[in-house]
Amino acid sequence: MNYSKESQDLDFAYKVRRALNESSENLPAPTLDRLAQARKLALSRKKKESPAVVRVFRNVLATANGFQFSGPSSWLGRAGLALPAIVLIAGLAGIYEYEQQQNINELADIDTSMLVDELPPAAYVDTGFTTYVNNKQNEESQ
8 A cells, every 4th residue: 555654654653552551561560660761751841732623603814904805794794695686576577578668569569560550350250250360471481
């Protein structure tokens, strides 16, 4: 297997610790006392570790000049949350208005063709006339 240097060192440390734990029962008392004193000395010389605690309460973006805007607590953050909703609503309203305008244009075209035509409106309602017009159009297309 291809181990990194750190993992090899860690494996070696575990093996040494296991070997020391297994053979510690066979050591004489003076040796155990010297090992205990060496351990206490090593622990006293060990650097005190400062706790690395990081607490994040909100997302903050700080710029070079010190101006900060963050999350929903500032006006810029609130605008950033509201802007997509406003754009969505405006887009949906625009689509609705466009569809309404298309519908109005289609109805206006129908009204214009009826006003220009010489037939009375009652003819369009008559099912026999509709059948006659459909048959006439089929004959002309063939």
